[in-house]
Amino acid sequence: xxETIFKGSKSYWTLVxxxxxxxxxxxxxxxxxxxxxxxxxxMSRDVSWGFYIAQLTFLVGVAAGGVMxxxxxxxxxxxxxxKITILGEFLAIASIIMCLLFVMVDLGQPARALNLWLHPxxxxxxxxxxxxxxxxxxxNLLVGWTVLDCERNAVPPPKWIxxxxxxxxxxxxxxHTVTAFLYCGLPGRHFWLTAVLAPxxxxxxxxxxxxxxxxxxxxxxxxxxFNAGKDAVQALSRIITYALLANIFLFLCEVFxxxxxxxxxxxxxxxxxxxxxxxxxxxxxxxxxxxxxxxVAIFMLLVPSVRKNESYLxxxxxxxxxxxxxxxxxxxxxxxxxxxxxxxxxxxxxxFPELMISIGIYxxxxxxxxxxxxxxxxxxxxxxxxx
Amino acid sequence: xxxxxxxxxxxxGATAAGLGLSTTAIKALESTTAEPPRAPDPHAAPAVxxxxxxxxVIDETAPVADVKKNPPPSKAKQWAMVVDTRQFKSSKDxxxxxxACNKIHNIPSLNKKHEIKWIWEEEYxxxxxxxxxxxxxxxxxxxxxxxxxxxxxxxxxxxxxxxxATFKRKDGIVLMDFHRCIGCRFCMAACxxxxxxxxxxxxxxxxxxxxxxFPTRTKGVVEKCNFCAExxxxxxxxxxxxxxxxAITFGDLDDPDSDVRKVLKxxxxxxxxxxxxxxxxxxxxx
Numbered sequence: 001x002x003e004t005i006f007k008g009s010k011s012y013w014t015l016v017x018x019x020x021x022x023x024x025x026x027x028x029x030x031x032x033x034x035x036x037x038x039x040x041x042x043m044s045r046d047v048s049w050g051f052y053i054a055q056l057t058f059l060v061g062v063a064a065g066g067v068m069x070x071x072x073x074x075x076x077x078x079x080x081x082x083k084i085t086i087l088g089e090f091l092a093i094a095s096i097i098m099c100l101l102f103v104m105v106d107l108g109q110p111a112r113a114l115n116l117w118l119h120p121x122x123x124x125x126x127x128x129x130x131x132x133x134x135x136x137x138x139x140n141l142l143v144g145w146t147v148l149d150c151e152r153n154a155v156p157p158p159k160w161i162x163x164x165x166x167x168x169x170x171x172x173x174x175x176h177t178v179t180a181f182l183y184c185g186l187p188g189r190h191f192w193l194t195a196v197l198a199p200x201x202x203x204x205x206x207x208x209x210x211x212x213x214x215x216x217x218x219x220x221x222x223x224x225x226f227n228a229g230k231d232a233v234q235a236l237s238r239i240i241t242y243a244l245l246a247n248i249f250l251f252l253c254e255v256f257x258x259x260x261x262x263x264x265x266x267x268x269x270x271x272x273x274x275x276x277x278x279x280x281x282x283x284x285x286x287x288x289x290x291x292x293x294x295x296v297a298i299f300m301l302l303v304p305s306v307r308k309n310e311s312y313l314x315x316x317x318x319x320x321x322x323x324x325x326x327x328x329x330x331x332x333x334x335x336x337x338x339x340x341x342x343x344x345x346x347x348x349x350x351x352f353p354e355l356m357i358s359i360g361i362y363x364x365x366x367x368x369x370x371x372x373x374x375x376x377x378x379x380x381x382x383x384x385x386x387x
Numbered sequence: 388x389x390x391x392x393x394x395x396x397x398x399x400g401a402t403a404a405g406l407g408l409s410t411t412a413i414k415a416l417e418s419t420t421a422e423p424p425r426a427p428d429p430h431a432a433p434a435v436x437x438x439x440x441x442x443x444v445i446d447e448t449a450p451v452a453d454v455k456k457n458p459p460p461s462k463a464k465q466w467a468m469v470v471d472t473r474q475f476k477s478s479k480d481x482x483x484x485x486x487a488c489n490k491i492h493n494i495p496s497l498n499k500k501h502e503i504k505w506i507w508e509e510e511y512x513x514x515x516x517x518x519x520x521x522x523x524x525x526x527x528x529x530x531x532x533x534x535x536x537x538x539x540x541x542x543x544x545x546x547x548x549x550x551x552a553t554f555k556r557k558d559g560i561v562l563m564d565f566h567r568c569i570g571c572r573f574c575m576a577a578c579x580x581x582x583x584x585x586x587x588x589x590x591x592x593x594x595x596x597x598x599x600x601f602p603t604r605t606k607g608v609v610e611k612c613n614f615c616a617e618x619x620x621x622x623x624x625x626x627x628x629x630x631x632x633x634a635i636t637f638g639d640l641d642d643p644d645s646d647v648r649k650v651l652k653x654x655x656x657x658x659x660x661x662x663x664x665x666x667x668x669x670x671x672x673x
C-alpha cells in the first residue's frame with residue numbers, strides 16, 4: 001500500500017513540499033538547540049517545562065480521541081463509523097509520533113534517552129508513560145494497516161486482529177490517564193494535584209480528537225472523493241458536544257473547589273491564569289480566548305440546526321480544537337509552575353526557536369498524516385473503481 | 388463576651404510564661420537523660436517544656452562538635468542539617484556560606500532564568516509560605532535564610548526520576564548521577580522546594596574559579612546540593628557547615644547523641660512545608 005503515497009496530484013505534492021520545508025526549518029533550529037542547549041527556549045529554573053511538554057499533553061489527547069471512533073464501531077457495532085475508523089487510527093499514529101518527538105526535543109541529553117529502558121524505574125510515571133505511548137502506537141499501526149489492507153483486497157479483517165482492536169480501547173484511555181498522572185501526583189504543585197485531572201484530560205481529548213477528525217473529513221470531502229457521510233459526521237459532533245460539556249463541567253468543579261475553599265495555594269494558579277498575579281499576566285488574554293472559544297463552540301453544537309450545517313459545524317470544531325489547544329497546550333503546564341513553590345512569579349513564553357522546532361514537529365506529524373490519509377483515500381478509490 | 392475573652396488570654400499568657408521554664412529546670416530535665424532508661428511516663432510534660440525561643444541556647448553540658456577541630460562522624464543513618472538562622476543577621480553573614488559552596492562545586496554564574504543554585508538566600512515568606520504570619524517580627528522578615536535541598540527522607544524527586552539518575556543513598560543523602568540524567572526535568576517538577584537547577588546552557592565557560600577536585604557538569608542535566616557527599620567521604624564537613632561559624636550543625640538524625648539532635652532538643656525548629664509528607668532533613672531554628 002505504501003506505493004500509493006508516491007502517486008498524487010499537484011496539490012498533494014505542493015502540500016508535501018511545504019511540510020518538508022517546514023520540517024527542514026525546524027531541524028535547523030533543533031541543531032541550534034543541540035549546540036546551545038535548552039537555553040534557547042523560554043524555559044527557566046522556575047518554569048522547567050514549557051511548550052514542548054504542553055504539546056505532548058495536548059497531542060496525547062488528540063491520539064486518545066481516536067478511540068471515540070473505534071469504540072462505537074467495534075464495541076457498539078455502529079456501522080456508520082466503519083468508513084472513518086481508519087482516520088481515527090491514523091490520526092492517533094501521527095499524534096503519538098509527534099508526542100514522542102516533543103519528548104525527545106525536550107530532553108536535555110537526548111542521546112541518553114534509552115536510559116529510560118536501560119534502567120527501568122517502576123516508580124516513575126514517565127517510564128509507564130513511555131510504555132503506554134509506544135504500546136498505543138504499535139496497536140494503531142497494526143490495526144490500521146491490517147484493516148486497510150483487507151479492505152483493499154476486499155476481504156474481511158482476520159479474526160486475530162480483534163483482540164488488538166479491543167486492547168487499543170483501554171490503551172487510549174491509558175495513555176491520557178498516565179499522562180495526567182505525570183502531573184497530578186506531584187506534591188506541592190497544587191494546580192495539578194487534583195483527582196479530576198485525568199478525567200478532565202480525557203474529556204478534553206474526546207472533544208479535541210473528534211473535532212479534528214471532523215475537520216479532516218470535511219477537508220477530504222472537499223478535495224478528494226472520500227466522503228465520510230453526513231450521519232457519521234453528525235454522530236461525531238454529538239460526541240464532541242458531550243465531551244466538551246464534560247470538560248467545561250470538570251473545569252468549573254476545579255474552579256469551585258479552589259474559589260469556595262479560598263485556599264490560597266489552590267486559588268493562586270487560577271488567579272494567575274485568568275487575572276494575572278502581581279502584575280504578571282502574560283497568559284490572561286489566551287485563557288479568556290480559550291474559554292470564550294469553548295463556550296461559543298458549546299452553544300453552536302448544542303443547537304441542532306447550527307450543528308447540522310456543516311459550515312457552522314466546521315467553525316465549531318475549529319473553535320473546540322483551538323480552545324482546548326490553548327487551555328492544554330499553553331495554560332495547563334505553565335499554570336502549574338506559576339507561581340513556584342516559593343511563591344515567586346517567573347513568567348514563561350515560548351521563544352521563536354522553540355516555536356520553530358514545534359512547527360517542525362507538527363509538520364512531521366502533518367506529513368505522516370498526509371501520507372497515511374493518502375493511502376486510505378487511494379485504497380478507497382481503488383476499491384470503488386473495482387466495483 | 389469581651390471579658391471572658393480577656394480572661395482567657397490572661398490565663399493563656401500565664402500558662403505560656405509557666406512553660407518558659409528557668410534554666411535550672413532545663414538542667415534538671417537534662418540530667419535525667421544520664422540515668423538508665425526508664426519506661427516513658429505517659430503523664431510527663433511534653434517536650435515543649437525545653438523549648439526556648441529568641442536567643443541562641445548555649446548548653447555547656449552538650450557541646451556540639453567544633454568543625455574547625457573535629458572531623459564529622461564517619462557514617463550516619465540519616466544525615467541532617469540544623470540551621471540556626473538567628474546567627475544570620477544580614478546577607479553579609481550568609482554570603483561566605485553560599486560562596487564556599489559555589490566555589491567548591493564549580494557553580495557557574497548565569498542569568499536568573501538559567502541560574503544554578505545549590506544553596507542560596509531567601510526571605511522567610513518564600514522559604515516558609517505555609518508558616519506565613521501577617522505581622523512577622525521585623526528582624527525575621529529581613530533575616531537571610533539559606534535555602535537548599537532538604538534531602539527528604541521521602542523524596543518526591545527520586546520517585547519521579549525515570550532513570551534513577553537521582554537516588555537516595557543509605558545514609559539519607561539524595562544524590563545526582565550527572566552521567567545518567569537524561570534531562571527530562573521531571574525531578575524539578577516533583578521537588579516542592581525549588582531545590583533543583585537545570586543546565587540550560589554549558590556551565591563551563593561561566594565558572595569563575597575552577598576547582599579540579601569536583602566535576603563540572605555538561606549542559607542538559609539537572610543538579611542540586613549533595614550535602615557535600617564528596618567531602619564527607621574524605622572526613623570533611625560540608626562546605627557550608629564549615630563556613631557558617633557554627634550557625635549550621637550537621638550530623639546523624641537517627642543518633643540521639645548527635646550534634647543535630649542535641650541542638651534540636653534544645654531549640655524550637657521548623658522544616659519547610661512538612662504537610663507534603665516529604666520529611667525534610669534540613670531543620671531551621673527561627
